[in-house]
Amino acid sequence: MKKPASKLSRRTFIQQGGSALTALSLVSGFPSLLRASASSSIKVGVLAPAHCAAPLYFADLSGYFKEYGITAEIIPFTDMSKIAKGVLQGDLHFGQLIVPMTIAAHTGSGLFAKKNTPLVSPMWLGTNGGSMVVSSRSNIRLPVDLKGKRIGIHSRYLFHYLIIIELLERYGISPSQDVTLKIIELEDMIKALEAEEIDAFINPEPLSSAAVDKGVARNFLLTKDLWFRHPCCCLTSRRTLHEKEPTLFHNFVSATLKGSMQLNSPTSRGDKLKMIWDSVPQYKKLPFNVLQNAFVPGRTDFEPFPYLSSAKVVAALMQKNGLIPHTLSIEATVSEIFLADYARSLMETMNAAYIPAANDREEWVAGHFYN
Numbered sequence: 001m002k003k004p005a006s007k008l009s010r011r012t013f014i015q016q017g018g019s020a021l022t023a024l025s026l027v028s029g030f031p032s033l034l035r036a037s038a039s040s041s042i043k044v045g046v047l048a049p050a051h052c053a054a055p056l057y058f059a060d061l062s063g064y065f066k067e068y069g070i071t072a073e074i075i076p077f078t079d080m081s082k083i084a085k086g087v088l089q090g091d092l093h094f095g096q097l098i099v100p101m102t103i104a105a106h107t108g109s110g111l112f113a114k115k116n117t118p119l120v121s122p123m124w125l126g127t128n129g130g131s132m133v134v135s136s137r138s139n140i141r142l143p144v145d146l147k148g149k150r151i152g153i154h155s156r157y158l159f160h161y162l163i164i165i166e167l168l169e170r171y172g173i174s175p176s177q178d179v180t181l182k183i184i185e186l187e188d189m190i191k192a193l194e195a196e197e198i199d200a201f202i203n204p205e206p207l208s209s210a211a212v213d214k215g216v217a218r219n220f221l222l223t224k225d226l227w228f229r230h231p232c233c234c235l236t237s238r239r240t241l242h243e244k245e246p247t248l249f250h251n252f253v254s255a256t257l258k259g260s261m262q263l264n265s266p267t268s269r270g271d272k273l274k275m276i277w278d279s280v281p282q283y284k285k286l287p288f289n290v291l292q293n294a295f296v297p298g299r300t301d302f303e304p305f306p307y308l309s310s311a312k313v314v315a316a317l318m319q320k321n322g323l324i325p326h327t328l329s330i331e332a333t334v335s336e337i338f339l340a341d342y343a344r345s346l347m348e349t350m351n352a353a354y355i356p357a358a359n360d361r362e363e364w365v366a367g368h369f370y371n
Helices: 010-017 020-028 051-061 080-089 099-107 159-170 186-194 207-214 239-244 246-264 269-279 288-294 308-320 330-337 340-349
Strands: 040-047 070-077 094-098 119-124 130-135 150-153 180-183 200-204 217-222 233-238 363-365 368-370
Touching: 040 051, 040 080, 040 246, 051 070, 051 094, 051 246, 051 269, 070 080, 070 246, 080 094, 080 099, 080 233, 094 099, 099 119, 099 159, 099 233, 099 308, 099 330, 119 239, 119 246, 119 330, 119 340, 130 159, 130 207, 150 159, 150 186, 159 200, 159 308, 186 200, 186 207, 200 207, 207 217, 207 288, 233 239, 233 246, 239 246, 246 269, 246 340, 269 288, 308 330, 308 363, 308 368
Parallel strands: 040 070, 040 094, 150 180, 150 200
Antiparallel strands: 094 233, 119 233, 130 200, 130 217, 363 368
């Protein structure tokens, strides 16, 4: 993968920002120009208590949305495809969407055929944070033991579906012939494992940690060990919002980005999680120790920068598995959706502790290097 220039030209930045005001405020270090605009109400859909919803709740509880003149209504869903449809239809300003689903929705592929609306994503909401557990009764010890087994997944548009296929193929197991990949609703996943309808499942945290805490499962692998620092969900909106309401877009993304960077810091993460757990009913349903175990720094993180190289790998795996057409240009599609230069500019304005110099990096996925 060719690495693009790390600096953004003035012309390109203004095109991406949608207005001279947005460009001026970011490059000159005066975000107050945008914050001073009228307070705005935003509806954002999340899949709670998934780990990628946490930065949004933390930003709200910490007052970051208020700081940027935003009134945020965070709406929890149990089905991510409904979040995607809400964003596409304009019922939601933003949504927490898994990266493959954002790509599928943008391109009008599969589940979203003939419904495509141009989308943009300015940041990841979570990195790592996925795991596979096996039944506590199971004899599964090694990846080769997965042959002949039934594995629960929530959706084929989940990153975790793509990564389990890579793992199986690495060990000579045919995903279509040697295992059964069974689609199960998130709320039914632990019940299905307990009832022996499946032998294992792979999903984002904290579902796996909840199954282990209940005693019906044991940890088998972490997705970070198959693809370190991989993206999970991203913040997604319609391109028209980015282009026609750049102030609104900037303020909401800035507040969320601030929440994400704060939550990603390993120091006092426990206290920040406790704030979320105390205030959000969807998280309160789980014992706090489950949340702590699921969101241990390094196991589950909140790195916000949307690496284009990561999105290109996701798109390539989607093409390989028939989730988007092979005729689509991966380079063009990813560049249309993921606003890496925009994110870098915001991070520079906020004096972030770490700001990537390039939009691409080397990606290691289940034993293969992509660059």
